[in-house]
Amino acid sequence: MANKTPLEERIIQIRKECDEIIDRHVAEIKKDCDSIPVGVLRQDIEIRARGCPCAQAMHVMGKTAELYGAE
Known part of the structure; x- marks a missing residue:
């Protein structure tokens, strides 16, 4: 294994x-x-995409729907 x-x-x-995605x-x-x-x-991103850095990175990448399962 x-x-x-x-x-x-x-x-x-x-x-x-x-964090690298958000920083860029x-x-x-x-x-x-x-x-x-x-x-x-950065705080604006945190407010728009509440939650952890993963949710914020997904928001920045325009993938919020995928994150929450609403396609």
């Missing part, structure tokens, strides 16, 4: 990937909204 990566390690990796999105927005602080831009 193959040695599986423990769940907590996979969660940490996925959260890092989600914020950086793109920042180019057009230079006067708005990065923290405010």
